[in-house]
Amino acid sequence: MAAGRESKLQLVHRHIRAFSDFPKKGILFRDICPILKDPAALTAVIDLFEEHVRKNHQHVELIVGLDARGFLFGPLLAQRLDVGFVLVRKKGKLPGSTVSVAYDLEYGKAEAEIQEDAVAPGQKVLLIDDLLATGGTLYAACELMKKQQAEVLGCMVVIELKELNGIDKLKSHSVFSLVQY
Template sequence: MDLKSLIRDIPDFPKPGILFRDVTTLLRNPQGLRYTIDLLAQKCDEANFQVDYVIGMESRGFIFGTPLAYQLEAGFIPVRKPGKLPGAVHSVEYELEYGTDKLEIHQDALESGSKVLIVDDLIATGGTASATAQLVQNMGCELLGFGFIIELRDLEGRKQLPDVPIISLVEY
């Protein structure tokens, strides 16, 4: 199946000059969604990941991470923007193009030594994925790798990530 044909391009969103890769058209296609999750799971099996937890970042990482965790027989852990989690949290602040942002995870979400896969819909500059990796590593967990549906290669987000396997299904 050609996943690129299921991803819509939206020019000038969220601001002029940006070409947004919209996965909502992939999500609405039952066969495309099933294929995407099955392909991610297959690539995790091929990489011999023995995953305890899949971590997804708000919000599209939740969409792809939860069914992947189900397929891998792993738990799912959400990483959220500040103020969204009700319990005690660990947080990390990271740089954006203009300013900073912050991500949080429950302090009791992971046990030290857990094997973790980080999943999101897209990697661009790598800031969000890198910050999530920092949270995972600060909690004493083993980061097995990353899984992305889309990778924007020209933005070189891989350079921001730890040296672990990176799965991307579609590259632009």
């Protein structure tokens, strides 16, 4: 299985494009759009996440996807695992009663929220997003789960930008990344 896993990781890696100076000068943007365009690459991503979850988090009850790219991978994984999927959105995007948490961005603040009844106290959840950079968004989502009294089993991302040390913000949680730069 290790050879199959390695070939899937290579396929995923080949489908990540780099764009210099986007969204501003000095930034090297890692683009996952080619993964979404290629059915084999997208299947490889979900296969690798599923393998990780089945091996390490057999008792997961919900996949929690972060706005917006966690919405791309999360439902596919949740369906494979036969568990539910819920959304963490930017403030003001969800109807009904919500719970929110404010967090710092590089140049300002933002808020993330979840519907109040989306996660029950004690539910075992895994958070998923496309990218771990500075860790602010994933940290905020973990704080939302804490407010909801959910049990965060871990966080999963397609790409981790190691030089930005986002994992430092998530020290109390396990983080699984498919590709690291």
